[in-house]
Amino acid sequence: MSAVFEVERLSKAFGGLAVTQAVSLAMAPGDRVALIGPNGAGKTTFVNLVTGHLKPDSGVVRIAGEPLNGMNPMQRVQRGLVRSFQVTRLFPEMTPREHLALAVLQRQGRTGRLYGTLWSMPEVLDESEALLRTLGLEAAADRKVAEIAYGQQRLLEIAFALALRPKVLLLDEPAAGVPQSETPRIEAALAGLPADLAVLMIEHDMDLVFRFAKRVIVLAAGTIIFDGAPGDVTKDARVREAYLGSYADDRSVA
Numbered sequence: 168m169s170a171v172f173e174v175e176r177l178s179k180a181f182g183g184l185a186v187t188q189a190v191s192l193a194m195a196p197g198d199r200v201a202l203i204g205p206n207g208a209g210k211t212t213f214v215n216l217v218t219g220h221l222k223p224d225s226g227v228v229r230i231a232g233e234p235l236n237g238m239n240p241m242q243r244v245q246r247g248l249v250r251s252f253q254v255t256r257l258f259p260e261m262t263p264r265e266h267l268a269l270a271v272l273q274r275q276g277r278t279g280r281l282y283g284t285l286w287s288m289p290e291v292l293d294e295s296e297a298l299l300r301t302l303g304l305e306a307a308a309d310r311k312v313a314e315i316a317y318g319q320q321r322l323l324e325i326a327f328a329l330a331l332r333p334k335v336l337l338l339d340e341p342a343a344g345v346p347q348s349e350t351p352r353i354e355a356a357l358a359g360l361p362a363d364l365a366v367l368m369i370e371h372d373m374d375l376v377f378r379f380a381k382r383v384i385v386l387a388a389g390t391i392i393f394d395g396a397p398g399d400v401t402k403d404a405r406v407r408e409a410y411l412g413s414y415a416d417d418r419s420v421a
């Protein structure tokens with residue numbers, strides 16, 4: 168299948184520090200990829216380059232064949248490249264239903280008209296309702312975000328991203344900080360993501376990586392040192408040295 172997301176020789180240095188070094192990858196619709204690597208490997212910088220929050224020194228990012236060079240983050244969202252909204256960017260006084268309605272309006276380019284007309288737009292409300300149901304957020308739908316559980320806030324991040332109808336979804340540690348009792352719901356939400364969506368998840372929790380990803384990319388010191396099947400990643404000598412040594416040993420004992 169042809170690539171929906173392509174990164175070609177993306178590079179970025181901060182002063183003398185080369186943080187992203189000629190990184191290339193391609194993903195097809197439906198791919199489930201985990202991006203892992205030690206602290207400081209350059210994962211966040213890579214995502215910021217891709218989303219347009221940072222300007223690369225060189226390289227190209229394409230969505231469905233279209234180069235995104237020079238586009239700002241919002242233009243990239245409109246092309247289908249969506250990073251899951253961060254909890255810290257949710258509005259504490261607004262409800263999940265209101266967030267999702269706003270996301271749908273944003274996608275439709277109608278954010279100028281807010282509350283007065285929002286509640287008389289049945290198609291916006293129906294879509295919000297469907298997302299609330301998909302993510303299991305019905306019970307929290309009309310409570311203030313500040314008052315709902317952290318796990319529900321993280322589910323809302325995913326719902327918000329889906330309301331933007333991404334082709335490529337970048338997820339940043341979707342279960343981090345979530346109490347163990349709530350993680351099964353996050354994992355269920357990940358398992359239920361649209362089948363044709365390409366998902367790139369940055370994750371430190373290797374158990375979650377192994378349950379979610381069909382392919383693992385390891386970044387170390389700004390370069391990709393492994394890109395392959397989850398079953399092979401813990402056997403790879405460079406990966407063991409750079410990152411996963413102790414985890415791999417634990418698994419081989421288990």
Ligand SMILES: Nc1ncnc2c1ncn2[C@@H]1O[C@H](COP(=O)(O)OP(=O)(O)OP(=O)(O)O)[C@@H](O)[C@H]1O
Pocket residue numbers: 181184186204205206207208209210211212213
């Ligand atoms: N704006 C910046 N200016 C200078 N150096 C930076 C900047 N942003 C990141 N760095 C450096 O780039 C390197 C990669 O950082 P980055 O945050 O991308 O790594 P990471 O893999 O996301 O790490 P973590 O897993 O800890 O979040 C680090 O050495 C960091 O100090």
